[in-house]
Amino acid sequence: MKRSDLVADTAIALLAERGMRGLTHRAVDEAAGLPPGSTSNLARTRAALLELTLGRLAELESTVFEPEALASPVTVDGVARLAARALHAQLLDRRRTLARYELALEATRRPELRAVYDLAGRRFRDVAAGLLASMGSADPARHAAELVAYAEGLMFYAVAGAGGVPAEDDLRHAVADLLAGMLGRTGGLTGG
Numbered sequence: 001m002k003r004s005d006l007v008a009d010t011a012i013a014l015l016a017e018r019g020m021r022g023l024t025h026r027a028v029d030e031a032a033g034l035p036p037g038s039t040s041n042l043a044r045t046r047a048a049l050l051e052l053t054l055g056r057l058a059e060l061e062s063t064v065f066e067p068e069a070l071a072s073p074v075t076v077d078g079v080a081r082l083a084a085r086a087l088h089a090q091l092l093d094r095r096r097t098l099a100r101y102e103l104a105l106e107a108t109r110r111p112e113l114r115a116v117y118d119l120a121g122r123r124f125r126d127v128a129a130g131l132l133a134s135m136g137s138a139d140p141a142r143h144a145a146e147l148v149a150y151a152e153g154l155m156f157y158a159v160a161g162a163g164g165v166p167a168e169d170d171l172r173h174a175v176a177d178l179l180a181g182m183l184g185r186t187g188g189l190t191g192g
Contacts, residue, residue, distance in 0.1 A: 003034075003038070003042060004042060004052060004056075005056060006032050006034075007028055007032060007034075007038070007039050007042055007043065007049075007052065008052050008053045008055070008056030008057075009056065010028050010031045010032040011023055011028050011049060011052070011053040011056075011099075012053060012056065012057060012060075012095060012096060012099040013031065013095055013099075014027055014028065014031060015053070015098065015099035015102040015103070016094065016095035016096075016098040016099045016102075017095075019102060020102050020105070020106055023049070023050075023053075023102075025037075025039040025040045025043070025046075025049065026039075028049070047110065047112055047113065050103065050106060050110070050113050051112070051113065051116050053099070053103065054103050054113065054116050054117060054120060055116070055120075057096060057099060057100055057103065057120075058120035058123070060096060061090070061096065061100075061124075062123070062124075064085070064086045064089045064090065065082065065083075065086040065124065065127070066082070067082060067127050067130075067131055070082060070131070073134070074131055074134040074135055075135070076135065076176050076179045076180060076183070076185070077176060079131050079132075079135065079175070079179060080172045080173075080175040080176035080179060081172055083147070083151065083171070083172075083175045084168050084169070084171035084172035084174075084175055085168065087151055087154065087155065087171050087175075088165070088166075088167075088168040088171055090155055091155060091158050091159065091165045091166075092165065094159055097155055097159050098159060101156070101159075101160070103117060104117060121148070124148060125141075125144045125145060125148050126144075128143075128144035128147050128148060129141050129143070129144035132144055132147070132179075132182070132183075135179070135183055136183060137182060137183060138184075143182045146178075146182065147175075147178065147179075147182070150175075150178055154166075154171075154174075
């Protein structure tokens with residue numbers, strides 16, 4: 001594993017366990033079993049450490065959401081399955097989701113981090129817009145933003161609220177219903 005990945009993965013774990021205040025260069029060194037100063041050598045400033053962590057988080061999250069696995073033509077069921085699989089994986093690994101929320105809140109205070117955070121989010125929205133366009137959406141950009149907002153709300157409710165982790169099949173049905181409504185189709189999935 002690359003040292004930068006080790007540092008970022010450790011930072012993700014620390015953010016999830018201790019929150020933003022618990023993320024320091026020294027804490028990353030200790031938790032990762034690195035010699036003192038290693039994290040500072042890689043990411044000189046706190047902003048650099050946060051950007052490194054956010055970049056790694058976006059990389060890890062993108063491996064869960066792989067639209068190239070969809071068959072052609074793109075269908076409501078195919079996209080619902082992909083989205084449900086990605087959502088379920090995010091919900092099962094609460095550390096990444098909690099770390100992302102910590103970084104999202106920090107990005108509201110740090111414009112340099114906001115730019116990195118927004119760029120990472122735009123990649124997911126752009127992929128969703130492309131999928132929605134291929135399914136005939138009348139407004140793919142708006143529908144993609146709504147789909148991402150739904151996913152974010154669901155994850156927040158499951159992780160920070162009282163929702164618990166829904167079954168993957170329940171997520172698939174919910175996303176299919178949402179997509180059907182966006183596309184002006186009746187019903188979501190046919191059958192179980």
